Amino acid sequence: MPLPAAALASSVLAASALSSDAGRPFRDHVVVRVHAASVREVQAALALTDDLWSHGAGIGTFDMRVAPAQRKALEAAGIRHEVLIPDLEARIDAEHARLSRPPEGGVADDAWFLDFKDLAAVNARLDAYVAANPALVQPVAVGTTFEGRTIRGIRISRAADPASAPAFLFNGCQHAREWATPMTVMYIADRLVEGAFSDPRLADLLQRSAVYLVPVVNADGYVHSWASTANRLWRKNRQPNADGSVGTDPNRNWGYGWGGVGASAVPGNDTYRGTAPFSSPEVAAMRDFYVARPQILASIDFHSYSQLLLWPWGWTGDPCPDDAAHRAVGLAMRDAIAAVSGRSYAPGPIYSTIYPASGGSVDWSYGDQGVLSYTIEVRDTGTYGFVMPPAEILPNARENLDAALAMMEATLDPAIVAPNGDLPSVLAAGQPTTVSIAVTPTTGAVIGASLRVRYAGESAFSAIPMSAGAGTFTASIPAAPCGRTVEYWFEVACSEGTVAYPSGAPAAVLAALAQERIVRFEDTFDAAGTPAWSVGAAGDNATAGLWVLVDPVGTAAQPEDDRTPAPGTRCWVTGQGVAGGAVGAADVDGGITTLVSPALDGSDLSAELVYWRWYSNSQGAAPNEDSMPVEWSSDGSTWSLLEDVTANAGAWVEVRRSLASFLPAPGAFRVRFRARDLGAGSVVEAGVDDVRVERTGCQHAPADINRDGRIDGSDLGLLLGAWGSGGLPAADVNGDGTVNGSDLGLLLGAWTA
Numbered sequence: 001m002p003l004p005a006a007a008l009a010s011s012v013l014a015a016s017a018l019s020s021d022a023g024r025p026f027r028d029h030v031v032v033r034v035h036a037a038s039v040r041e042v043q044a045a046l047a048l049t050d051d052l053w054s055h056g057a058g059i060g061t062f063d064m065r066v067a068p069a070q071r072k073a074l075e076a077a078g079i080r081h082e083v084l085i086p087d088l089e090a091r092i093d094a095e096h097a098r099l100s101r102p103p104e105g106g107v108a109d110d111a112w113f114l115d116f117k118d119l120a121a122v123n124a125r126l127d128a129y130v131a132a133n134p135a136l137v138q139p140v141a142v143g144t145t146f147e148g149r150t151i152r153g154i155r156i157s158r159a160a161d162p163a164s165a166p167a168f169l170f171n172g173c174q175h176a177r178e179w180a181t182p183m184t185v186m187y188i189a190d191r192l193v194e195g196a197f198s199d200p201r202l203a204d205l206l207q208r209s210a211v212y213l214v215p216v217v218n219a220d221g222y223v224h225s226w227a228s229t230a231n232r233l234w235r236k237n238r239q240p241n242a243d244g245s246v247g248t249d250p251n252r253n254w255g256y257g258w259g260g261v262g263a264s265a266v267p268g269n270d271t272y273r274g275t276a277p278f279s280s281p282e283v284a285a286m287r288d289f290y291v292a293r294p295q296i297l298a299s300i301d302f303h304s305y306s307q308l309l310l311w312p313w314g315w316t317g318d319p320c321p322d323d324a325a326h327r328a329v330g331l332a333m334r335d336a337i338a339a340v341s342g343r344s345y346a347p348g349p350i351y352s353t354i355y356p357a358s359g360g361s362v363d364w365s366y367g368d369q370g371v372l373s374y375t376i377e378v379r380d381t382g383t384y385g386f387v388m389p390p391a392e393i394l395p396n397a398r399e400n401l402d403a404a405l406a407m408m409e410a411t412l413d414p415a416i417v418a419p420n421g422d423l424p425s426v427l428a429a430g431q432p433t434t435v436s437i438a439v440t441p442t443t444g445a446v447i448g449a450s451l452r453v454r455y456a457g458e459s460a461f462s463a464i465p466m467s468a469g470a471g472t473f474t475a476s477i478p479a480a481p482c483g484r485t486v487e488y489w490f491e492v493a494c495s496e497g498t499v500a501y502p503s504g505a506p507a508a509v510l511a512a513l514a515q516e517r518i519v520r521f522e523d524t525f526d527a528a529g530t531p532a533w534s535v536g537a538a539g540d541n542a543t544a545g546l547w548v549l550v551d552p553v554g555t556a557a558q559p560e561d562d563r564t565p566a567p568g569t570r571c572w573v574t575g576q577g578v579a580g581g582a583v584g585a586a587d588v589d590g591g592i593t594t595l596v597s598p599a600l601d602g603s604d605l606s607a608e609l610v611y612w613r614w615y616s617n618s619q620g621a622a623p624n625e626d627s628m629p630v631e632w633s634s635d636g637s638t639w640s641l642l643e644d645v646t647a648n649a650g651a652w653v654e655v656r657r658s659l660a661s662f663l664p665a666p667g668a669f670r671v672r673f674r675a676r677d678l679g680a681g682s683v684v685e686a687g688v689d690d691v692r693v694e695r696t697g698c699q700h701a702p703a704d705i706n707r708d709g710r711i712d713g714s715d716l717g718l719l720l721g722a723w724g725s726g727g728l729p730a731a732d733v734n735g736d737g738t739v740n741g742s743d744l745g746l747l748l749g750a751w752t753a
Contacts, residue, residue, distance in 0.1 A: 024089050025231060028068045031085035031385055035061055041079050048073050051233060052270070053385055055306065055377075056262065056355025063382055065233070084382050091387050092232045098390070099226075113187060113397065115390040116179050118226045119149075122186060122215050126154050129193050136196050136206075138162070142214055143285020146239040149219040151285055156192045157210035158203065166443055168408055169299040169371075171214040171286070174250040174361065176221025176234045177386045180378050180396055181302040185215040187397030188404050205408050212293070217282055218250055233386060237280055241267035248274040251303075252359040253283045256367040257315025260358030273359050286361070290369050297442055298329075298372035298411045300404060301361045305385055306354070307345045308377040309334050309403070312366045314350035315358035320366065321471065323349070324438035328418035329372065329410045336406040340399040343379070350375065372411055372442075376400060414444025414494035417501040420472055426696060429482035429514040429709070436474045437466075437490050437501060444496035451475040452506070456485035461506065466490075480514035481709025482698035487511050514709075515696040520601035522692040524564045525549055525571055531598035533572070541591035542677065545575035545684070552576065552687070556583040557616040563652045563689040571689035573614070574675045588677040588684040599668040600693050602634075605660040607695035609642075609671065614687030616650040628686050629674045630655075634667055642671070652689070659693070703750035705730045711750045719747055 036042045036059055046057055048070045054062035063084060066074060074081055085091060099116060112125065129137045136158065142151035159165035170188055172181030192211060195202035205211075216222050220238035224230050236247025245268040252263035255277030259265075263273040278284040290296060311326035313319075320326065330347045337345050350357055354377075366373040379388065379396040388396070410416060420436035427433045439446055449468070452461035466473035473492070480486050489505035491498055502508050523531070535547045551569040554560025555577050562571035572595055575586030600609070615628045628645040642657060663669060675686035700707050705715040707730070722728035722739045733743040 024093070026065070026089040026092060026233070029065055029088045030071060030083050031063060031065050031088055031382075032071065032074070032081045033061055033063050033084050033382060034074075035080040035082075037080070041077075044077050045074065045079055045081075048077075050270075053382075055357070058355075063385065085385065085387070088387070095232070095387060096228050110394060112190075113183060113394050116183060116393070117186075119216055119219055119223050122182055123152055125186065126152055126189075126215075129154055129156075129189065133193055133196075137193060140212060140214070142217075142289045144281060145218075145220045146237060146281050147220045149223070151214065151217060151219055151282060153212055153214035154189060155210055155212050156189065156196065156206060158196060158206040159208065159210055162210040164295060165210045166208065166412060167210040167212060167293060167296045168404075168411075169212045169214070169290075169293075169296050170302070170404060171217050171299070172302040173216040173218055173222055174282075174301065175303060176218050176225040176236070177232065178302075178304040179225070179386070180304045180388045180393070182215040182222070183393050184302050184378055184397045184400050185213050187394070188401050189213045189215075191401055201405070205405065205412070208412055209297075209408065210295075211408075212296070214286075214289075217286060219282075221247070235270050236272065237282055239280060241272070243267050245272075248272055248280045250280050250283050251301075251361055252357070253278060253280045254287070254359050254361050254364035256359075256364035257313070258359040260315045260356075262314065262355055262357035263359050277359070283361075287364070290365060290371070294369070296365075296369070296371050298374070298407055299365055300374045300376055300407065302376050302378060302400070304378045304388070305380055305382070306377040307343060307379060307381055308354060308375075309337075309345045309347040310350045310353055310362070310375040310377065312349065312363050312373060314356065314360045314363050317349075317351045317356075319349065322366075322372070322438070322440050324418040324420055325416040325440035326372065326374075328416060329407055330374065332406045332410055333374070333376075333403040336402040337399040340402045341395060343399055345376070345403075372407075372416075372440075374407070376403060411442050413442060413499050414496040415442055415446055415492055415499050416440040417490060417492050417499050419501075423510060424477075424512045425510075427477060427480060427486060427512045427514045429516045429698065430479050432476040432479050433512070434474060434476050435488075436472050437492075438472050439492055440471065441494070444494035447493040447495065449473040449490060449492045451477070451488060451490055453477055453486060453488045455480070456487055456511070461487075461489075463491075477512065482514050482516050482700070483707045483709050484514045485511055486514065516698055518607075518695050518697060518699060520604060520607055520693040520695075522690075522694070524568055524690050525562070526564060526568045533598060534596045535594065537594035537596060537672065537674075539592055540594050542588050542593040542675075543590035545586055545588035545675070545677070546593045547572050547574055547595040547673075547675070548576050550576045553579055553581070555581060555585070555685070557587060557650065557683050557685040559614050559652065559687055563612040571687055572673075573687045574685055584683045587682075588675045588686070590677060592674055592676045592678075594672055594674045595688060596672040597670050597691065599670060602659050602663050602669045602693070603666045604695060605658075605663060605666055606697070607659050607693050609657045609659060609691075609693055610654065611671070611691040612652050612654050612689045613645065613673070614650075614652055614685070614689075615645045615647070615675075616685045617646075617682060626676055626678050626682050626684055628676065630671065631674070632662060632669055632671050634663070634669045636670060639672065652687070701750060702733045702735075703747040705733075705747075711747065715747060716751070719743060 034045045049064040051065040130139050138155045140153040170185050172185040196206050218237050225234045236249050249271045252271050252273040258277040264271045309330050334345050334347050362373040362375050365371040418438050420438050449466040451464040454461045464475045466475040487509045489509045490501040552559050552573045574588045577586040617626050630642045631639040633639045673688050677684045703711050705718045719731045722731040726737050731739045733746045
């Protein structure tokens, strides 16, 4: 039987201390990726490490360093894990040996980037940039660290007045062990210096802006991580704490949302937030640097590792006011990285994409200074972690250079124009469609906006004024008949010029096809008299949490609301809880419960089966046993799998399946949803709502031969061209197999009508 988490922690830490050498603190340590299936497993795993490598830990996967005894305890606790780095000390030893003879190169020489550089080498290269290009590059002193080192940087610009030009800030190494980040910032500096007069793209950007680069914010911690007898994996600054521990986490010490979730009040913790906002001298210096330069438009705070592209907020799960602008620019940065290397960087707000983190630089620079702010977590996703091999330095830096350039180009426009949500590619035929854009001013003042619309094939766009409110502009795409394609784009007038969306309009435009929604079956579970669903099937043996049609009472695992927009309230869920009840109070227990549909209309194989499902599974000892199979049957006795839901979404998810992808022939069919509790210690909850069979298309009048929603001369021409044959079925208006005078008479009558 596993020891309690507290007992495990105390015994393991004692064993860990005995196994360490004075000069080789990570001897026999490994980095593991934990697959935690419950809150208990998360807590037990975290008790077995003092060095979490991932940005946060929760149910799912996270990386951490463990000593030999800690790993044995992890195995004894039955917590599933895999080894990412089997001999961490050997990797660090090899790094120290290699760096004892670092290669050097000229100011514009990639050889400098063939291995990592300590603070002295970084500062020497900054000096070399200034000495070689004094008109282009100016030195910057940000402030002083706790141990008295100068936080150094440079400004690069070709602008007539660099001190007042729109500006960008790129900084690295708030966390000392993240050696990839100073190299990334230095590479951006290197390319800007080298290409300022020879590369048209870089020359244009530097003519219009100033770029500030601060490679090492946490200079004391960085120097400490380089000392062969110190801690290569040191994260914080080197400021002493009252309890005798050392260090504040700089990226938990900024003053916007300081002291909230995702930061520790314990001085010895790696995410210690400090005694007060800006109590770290390095963070206070960076704050003052920002405040003295209100012309900074956007910034990137580089970190490692995980390949993430993040924006505010970190302190709350609510979207920031300029989330649409952050997302639009962030996606452009993601695409720029992919175009260089094919690497995938996951974009999103900090809180929901990785973990809650209060007191971060990105939240403060955006929330306090209005700067469009990003964190990029550079390579990789765990194979190397913080101990990146030198062969990765240049590929990593090159892809992130292009991300930085994409951000600069997007924010040097007078405004950032971005969709508010998804813009339509399909319109409801015969109905106007409201569209909305978010407009975030950058270098200009916004005067107004218009939606420009035309039908495909027409020569001119019609301008529709947009109504403004709270940073958004709204208008309606006019109603279009079924089958018509509508092309549209947005134009925003600013004091410094116009900005179009999509970029490049009107040469590049958006398009949407007007279609009808043809419903064969629909059940939102809110109306009386709909066909009955049934609960129960052969093999069902659940002892609790059977399917029930209710207005659900929410828990951490079960939805509080159905999926149907108001006034909808009811859906099928596995067991009805009570207000304030525990997460497992009404979940599926002891086996399987099945929900079976009535007969559904499958006569049109071009239609889709659409349903919304909820599945939550906090698994115990059997991580892969529990799932929710969704199946179909044409006879009610033989069932085939549509999907086996294993992802622990804990949210409503829409699923669409073409009938032609599973039905062998037109005909009635049924679907069923099976929620299963097969593993020990599981909390399984499922839900189903808004089931329908539908297709999008046009129910055309028979005489509308070209299916454009109109009966006119175009249809007459097609009919005459097909006269005497059945080669164009649509021209056979009466369906007798031949195109002749009868069809002509029907068309002319419809045209007149």
